[in-house]
Amino acid sequence: MSEKIGVYVCHCGSNIAGTVDVVDVARWAAEKLGRRGVIIARDYKFMCSSLGQELIEKDIKELGLTRVVVAACSPHLHERTFRTACARAGLNPYLCELVSIREQVSWVHTDKAAATAKAKAVISGGVERIIHHAPLEPLRVPIHPDTLVVGGGVAGIQAALELADAGQHVYLVEREPSIGGHMAQFDKTFPTLDCSACILTPKMVDVGNHPHITLLTWSEVEHVDGYVGNFTVSVRKRARSVNTSLCTGCGICEQKCPKKVVDTVFEAGLGQRKAVYTPFAQAVPKYPVIDRENCTFFLKGTCKACEKFCPTGAIDFKQEDEMLTLQVGNIILTTGFDLFDAKRIPQYGYGRLPNVFTSLEFERLSNAAGPTNGQIVLRDKVTVPKSVGIIHCVGSRDRNYNNYCSAICCMQSLKFAHLVEERIGATVYNCYIDMRTPAKGYEEFYQRLLEEGTFFVRGKVAEVTDVARLPGEEGKLIMQVEDTLIGKQRRIPVDMVILSAGLEPRYDAKEVAHRFGLSCSADGWFIERHPKLDPVATMTEGIYIAGCAQGPKDIPASVVQGSAAAARVLGRILQKEIALEPVRATIDENKCSGCRICNDLCPFNAILFHEDRAVSEVNPALCQGCGTCIAACPANAISGTGFSDEQIMAQLEGLLLLNLERVPA
Amino acid sequence: MPDSQPFEPVIIGFTCNWCSYRAADLAGTARVKYPPNVRLIRLMCSGRLDPTFVLKALAGGADAVLITGCHPGECHYLEQNYKAMRRYLLLQRTLAQLGVEPQRVKLVWASAAEGVRLAAEITKLVEEIRALGPLNWPTGTGAAEAMFASPEQMVVQEVSA
Numbered sequence: 001m002s003e004k005i006g007v008y009v010c011h012c013g014s015n016i017a018g019t020v021d022v023v024d025v026a027r028w029a030a031e032k033l034g035r036r037g038v039i040i041a042r043d044y045k046f047m048c049s050s051l052g053q054e055l056i057e058k059d060i061k062e063l064g065l066t067r068v069v070v071a072a073c074s075p076h077l078h079e080r081t082f083r084t085a086c087a088r089a090g091l092n093p094y095l096c097e098l099v100s101i102r103e104q105v106s107w108v109h110t111d112k113a114a115a116t117a118k119a120k121a122v123i124s125g126g127v128e129r130i131i132h133h134a135p136l137e138p139l140r141v142p143i144h145p146d147t148l149v150v151g152g153g154v155a156g157i158q159a160a161l162e163l164a165d166a167g168q169h170v171y172l173v174e175r176e177p178s179i180g181g182h183m184a185q186f187d188k189t190f191p192t193l194d195c196s197a198c199i200l201t202p203k204m205v206d207v208g209n210h211p212h213i214t215l216l217t218w219s220e221v222e223h224v225d226g227y228v229g230n231f232t233v234s235v236r237k238r239a240r241s242v243n244t245s246l247c248t249g250c251g252i253c254e255q256k257c258p259k260k261v262v263d264t265v266f267e268a269g270l271g272q273r274k275a276v277y278t279p280f281a282q283a284v285p286k287y288p289v290i291d292r293e294n295c296t297f298f299l300k301g302t303c304k305a306c307e308k309f310c311p312t313g314a315i316d317f318k319q320e321d322e323m324l325t326l327q328v329g330n331i332i333l334t335t336g337f338d339l340f341d342a343k344r345i346p347q348y349g350y351g352r353l354p355n356v357f358t359s360l361e362f363e364r365l366s367n368a369a370g371p372t373n374g375q376i377v378l379r380d381k382v383t384v385p386k387s388v389g390i391i392h393c394v395g396s397r398d399r400n401y402n403n404y405c406s407a408i409c410c411m412q413s414l415k416f417a418h419l420v421e422e423r424i425g426a427t428v429y430n431c432y433i434d435m436r437t438p439a440k441g442y443e444e445f446y447q448r449l450l451e452e453g454t455f456f457v458r459g460k461v462a463e464v465t466d467v468a469r470l471p472g473e474e475g476k477l478i479m480q481v482e483d484t485l486i487g488k489q490r491r492i493p494v495d496m497v498i499l500s501a502g503l504e505p506r507y508d509a510k511e512v513a514h515r516f517g518l519s520c521s522a523d524g525w526f527i528e529r530h531p532k533l534d535p536v537a538t539m540t541e542g543i544y545i546a547g548c549a550q551g552p553k554d555i556p557a558s559v560v561q562g563s564a565a566a567a568r569v570l571g572r573i574l575q576k577e578i579a580l581e582p583v584r585a586t587i588d589e590n591k592c593s594g595c596r597i598c599n600d601l602c603p604f605n606a607i608l609f610h611e612d613r614a615v616s617e618v619n620p621a622l623c624q625g626c627g628t629c630i631a632a633c634p635a636n637a638i639s640g641t642g643f644s645d646e647q648i649m650a651q652l653e654g655l656l657l658l659n660l661e662r663v664p665a
Numbered sequence: 666m667p668d669s670q671p672f673e674p675v676i677i678g679f680t681c682n683w684c685s686y687r688a689a690d691l692a693g694t695a696r697v698k699y700p701p702n703v704r705l706i707r708l709m710c711s712g713r714l715d716p717t718f719v720l721k722a723l724a725g726g727a728d729a730v731l732i733t734g735c736h737p738g739e740c741h742y743l744e745q746n747y748k749a750m751r752r753y754l755l756l757q758r759t760l761a762q763l764g765v766e767p768q769r770v771k772l773v774w775a776s777a778a779e780g781v782r783l784a785a786e787i788t789k790l791v792e793e794i795r796a797l798g799p800l801n802w803p804t805g806t807g808a809a810e811a812m813f814a815s816p817e818q819m820v821v822q823e824v825s826a
Contacts, residue, residue: 105692
């Protein structure tokens with residue numbers, strides 16, 4: 001055995017040493033694996049500390065180690081740390097292997113003897129595997145300076161503006177006719193009660209006018225190819241049926257259009273729009289779209305009122321969807337959330353009892369630009385309610401629906417209570433489970449509401465009903481709730497009920513995640529690289545997430561993440577190139593029989609077939625290193641760096657401790 | 666192994682770098698407990714799993730093999746887990762023909778978020794294999810073991826035509 005291997009067993013304080021006898025493990029490795037090339041085995045309190053790293057560096061220099069195995073935490077945490085340490089000492093970083101004895105041993109097992117035995121086997125596997133490692137060089141690829149931002153809500157707007165203001169080009173793709181997202185629907189924003197439109201629309205206008213932003217609304221990403229630094233993205237720009245180079249945004253077409261449609265998106269079903277429309281007055285871009293599913297001309301072949309009256313001849317019924325191909329280096333996903341469908345909780349009566357509203361409906365009701373011009377009225381659009389009940393945690397913190405807290409509902413409900421009291425002076429009952437007001441200025445807002453005289457009832461509402469049982473309940477909606485602070489059942493009659501519905505992942509979040517190579521959490525939100533320390537990066541290099549796509553959050557947090565994602569992308573762009581893991585498949589032409597079995601297995605079309613020589617070849621720029629072709633090759637002609645047959649077979653032998661009986665080669 | 670001690674199987678688990686290995690990490694971070702019988706190997710994808718790895722593991726002393734990958738439709742490499750599934754089904758048939766109980770090889774889908782699920786599946790498999798007993802090559806009547814133990818007693822029986 002010509003290799004000189006160093007084994008380093010980390011205590012991780014008591015995280016590992018509490019369950020695994022690390023001293024014994026190191027002693028065992030030195031003794032039993034000595035014949036396999038282990039010349040030194042040490043245990044140390046924190047291998048990832050600078051002193052721990054120096055230990056490795058010193059041994060590489062003084063003992064001439066040619067391989068390093070670190071038994072510590074998951075390679076997803078500290079692989080880079082130890083590879084870098086090896087590189088500093090002059091050892092190729094890919095000759096270092098990190099085996100997990102924390103996440104996969106000490107944290108999941110309780111029996112100390114069994115855990116210690118497993119740790120030994122795991123290290124033995126790592127030692128056998130690393131003998132077959134080869135020094136590798138990372139693949140260096142240039143970073144395309146342009147960025148794609150998907151989703152034009154406040155997080156996407158923020159990310160796009162940060163990048164564009166720094167002089168980098170951004171493509172902002174939005175599936176609705178205008179950017180703005182959910183924030184554009186709101187009336188006031190908590191806790192300061194600034195008008196949502198007043199603070200958002202200037203940013204929207206900046207996006208629309210920015211020389212470095214290409215805004216693609218009424219568009220969707222259909223396909224993503226490539227890898228960090230070099231993504232090729234296909235975007236379907238749906239036919240607007242309006243020639244934007246002629247349209248002035250005057251709005252005459254919208255006035256003249258005879259077809260009214262219930263607006264389920266922007267007005268949350270409370271208001272109507274026309275078949276040709278801009279969703280709201282401050283829409284960016286200002287150009288309307290024709291909704292072909294509802295347009296009389298597209299349905300029946302006659303009408304064309306919009307075309308007749310358009311002063312610039314901008315209406316174009318023949319326009320077709322356009323497929324655009326964009327080259328970008330990085331992608332930020334800010335695809336937002338869907339509101340929990342309150343109909344799923346039938347006992348709250350939404351959809352059955354007319355005066356039960358969702359939070360988004362109330363936002364539109366209270367918005368001066370909304371369907372009632374800001375009048376807070378019942379579904380009949382006339383009657384002003386004298387009492388209003390607000391139910392928190394609808395669809396959140398509920399095992400029947402979503403376990404998680406939607407983070408915004410407490411503050412949103414407080415805001416609603418304030419608006420109701422301020423605008424119509426009605427009595428407000430807030431039924432909450434726990435009051436959660438953790439950010440700057442939030443608790444103060446709650447205190448203000450307490451002083452304003454809102455009634456707070458601590459309890460989860462069991463039912464909203466219109467069946468009167470007691471005097472004074474006729475014609476009212478009754479909230480049946482256990483007031484847990486006084487320990488009594490209460491029936492609270494009100495005129496209007498607002499359901500503070502929770503946030504859910506977009507209905508197509510899984511599909512989108514798959515398109516961009518991401519994973520979703522069990523709840524369906526996109527998974528970040530690390531929940532605390534890397535919240536906007538993902539496990540897929542070059543793809544970042546921000547805003548509610550990552551999990552429920554309010555506007556300040558969404559803006560923070562938008563900026564953070566932009567900063568991460570800027571950092572990448574400034575590096576100009578990126579080093580990729582050299583995990584790739586290669587084909588030995590001498591062994592390849594030209595059977596072409598591998599050709600069809602590759603999902604990235606990375607395998608070319610040379611007709612003249614009758615052999616296949618892997619294009620390393622396209623290969624993503626999954627290794628399916630390696631496993632399928634009947635001639636064993638394909639090998640994978642980092643995951644070769646030899647490496648895996650050797651690790652297997654090591655894990656099964658077959659190597660201990662082996663005589664050194 | 667002395668009879669007084671219960672049989673503790675050795676299980677090799679193959680994990681995908683993008684989903685099940687992370688699920689194993691997550692199980693660790695969340696301190697979800699499972700029996701220490703399983704030893705994991707990280708692959709980049711369940712599609713990398715060469716069936717010979719499984720045979721090698723079983724031949725080398727493992728009592729069972731766990732194959733894990735991303736859920737159908739969620740493969741990090743688009744669709745390679747389907748190839749793993751195809752190989753798994755073939756492998757089970759091959760094992761049955763070799764006289765090995767096919768349930769010694771198990772395929773489990775586990776996303777990066779399913780640490781608890783993975784731990785539960787491992788626990789279940791360990792219990793199943795404990796019940797099944799150790800893997801003895803070649804299995805069956807025990808005649809084969811006896812044959813190898815005392816070759817001098819091997820008798821060639823003549824069969825009339």
